[in-house]
Amino acid sequence: MKKNIIILASLLIMMMQGNVMAAGGAVKSPTGIAPDRYVYYPGTEALAKDEIRLFACGTGLPAARRSQAATCWLVETGNGDKFLFDIGTGSMVNVAALMIPYDFLNKVFLTHLHTDHWGDLSTLWAGGWTAGRTGPLKIWGPSGATEDMGTKYAVEHFLKSFNWDATTRNFVLSPKPGEITVKEFDYKAVNKVVYDENGVTIRSIPAIHAGDGPVSFILEYAGLKVVIGGDTFPNKWYIEHAKNADVAIHETFLTPEALVSLYGQSPQQALGVGTQIHTSPQAFGKVMSTIKPRHAIGYHFFNDENTRYGVYDGVRETYDGPLSLATDNMVWNITKDNINIRMTVSPDAAWSVAGPTKPPRPPARGTVPNPITDFIKAGRWNVEDAQGPMIKEFKKEHNMK
Ligand SMILES: [Zn+2]
Numbered sequence: 001m002k003k004n005i006i007i008l009a010s011l012l013i014m015m016m017q018g019n020v021m022a023a024g025g026a027v028k029s030p031t032g033i034a035p036d037r038y039v040y041y042p043g044t045e046a047l048a049k050d051e052i053r054l055f056a057c058g059t060g061l062p063a064a065r066r067s068q069a070a071t072c073w074l075v076e077t078g079n080g081d082k083f084l085f086d087i088g089t090g091s092m093v094n095v096a097a098l099m100i101p102y103d104f105l106n107k108v109f110l111t112h113l114h115t116d117h118w119g120d121l122s123t124l125w126a127g128g129w130t131a132g133r134t135g136p137l138k139i140w141g142p143s144g145a146t147e148d149m150g151t152k153y154a155v156e157h158f159l160k161s162f163n164w165d166a167t168t169r170n171f172v173l174s175p176k177p178g179e180i181t182v183k184e185f186d187y188k189a190v191n192k193v194v195y196d197e198n199g200v201t202i203r204s205i206p207a208i209h210a211g212d213g214p215v216s217f218i219l220e221y222a223g224l225k226v227v228i229g230g231d232t233f234p235n236k237w238y239i240e241h242a243k244n245a246d247v248a249i250h251e252t253f254l255t256p257e258a259l260v261s262l263y264g265q266s267p268q269q270a271l272g273v274g275t276q277i278h279t280s281p282q283a284f285g286k287v288m289s290t291i292k293p294r295h296a297i298g299y300h301f302f303n304d305e306n307t308r309y310g311v312y313d314g315v316r317e318t319y320d321g322p323l324s325l326a327t328d329n330m331v332w333n334i335t336k337d338n339i340n341i342r343m344t345v346s347p348d349a350a351w352s353v354a355g356p357t358k359p360p361r362p363p364a365r366g367t368v369p370n371p372i373t374d375f376i377k378a379g380r381w382n383v384e385d386a387q388g389p390m391i392k393e394f395k396k397e398h399n400m401k
């Protein structure tokens with residue numbers, strides 16, 4: 001009963017904000033289309049100049065699960081730019097399902113270096129390289145208390161650990177898209193600009209989480225403000241600088257009760273993790289009722305039937321404004337007049353899509369050493385008989401010599 005009231009209440013709140021749950025409008029002809037879409041199909045809607053489209057590509061926890069990847073937000077701005085905020089473990093399958101050319105997905109902002117916030121960088125790096133990115137991947141991320149705790153160090157060593165991968169690809173692909181440029185900024189900087197191009201400004205504020213280094217980001221475009229909160233205990237910088245946000249994203253963790261009963265933590269551990277390292281639902285609500293965004297988004301918990309009402313009840317003890325408790329593949333269209341909330345319907349079997357720019361040519365023969373030695377080459381078994389006719393046919397078909 002209580003559950004039904006909560007669902008009704010959240011539906012009413014969402015409907016009051018606009019045509020959020022419109023059921024497709026009236027169908028006027030048996031051969032026509034449904035006029036309004038209540039789900040988002042990737043690649044079918046142009047983005048207006050003064051609009052921001054925000055995707056939840058990962059909203060879960062470090063432990064893997066198919067229904068929720070770890071943290072990843074994709075922000076598309078009406079000027080054509082796309083920004084990934086965190087790229088947590090597993091999240092690239094959700095990003096890929098949007099079938100955005102990889103060449104457009106070259107800007108990544110990291111809130112901090114826990115794997116649930118950058119564990120899928122390898123997938124974007126190598127996957128994007130093989131599937132159409134034309135230049136280096138660009139990463140913005142915070143410094144740490146010491147050099148070896150910063151983003152620059154992390155990415156340098158990321159590339160070192162993937163040396164075999166890069167070396168073998170460099171022989172057959174242009175090495176350019178395999179490069180990563182890092183813009184490391186001071187994690188203590190308060191509301192300082194870390195990106196300012198084409199009408200998009202991104203600022204950074206410190207966060208309080210696990211160690212020095214974590215930050216949150218504030219993106220502004222076309223008079224709209226979206227705050228992307230990384231992991232944090234409620235902090236004064238967020239309270240001060242997330243004010244007047246159109247959309248304010250902030251973590252809200254599982255209730256201590258759920259951490260005990262479902263996550264196997266001791267009551268002591270649950271209180272520590274759920275209320276001191278992260279933000280409890282009640283504290284999340286207090287943050288939102290203080291900064292009063294047009295729309296609040298809570299995330300970073302396993303969003304299930306047996307958890308979301310506990311989180312929701314906790315938030316509602318301290319905040320009664322517009323709210324989404326995010327799960328993967330939710331999408332928000334943000335304009336001055338409206339914030340439209342839907343689910344993305346995307347294919348499990350997505351292919352990458354080519355963009356307008358051709359990837360650079362592979363290196364000329366002989367300019368990059370072949371990573372395969374004569375010893376291994378000499379082990380090639382002759383399959384000319386088996387595949388020779390097919391290759392000949394293929395060459396003919398494609399006018400190859
Ligand atoms: Zn973290």
Ligand SMILES: [Zn+2]
Nearest residue numbers: 114116117231
């Ligand atoms: Zn996290």
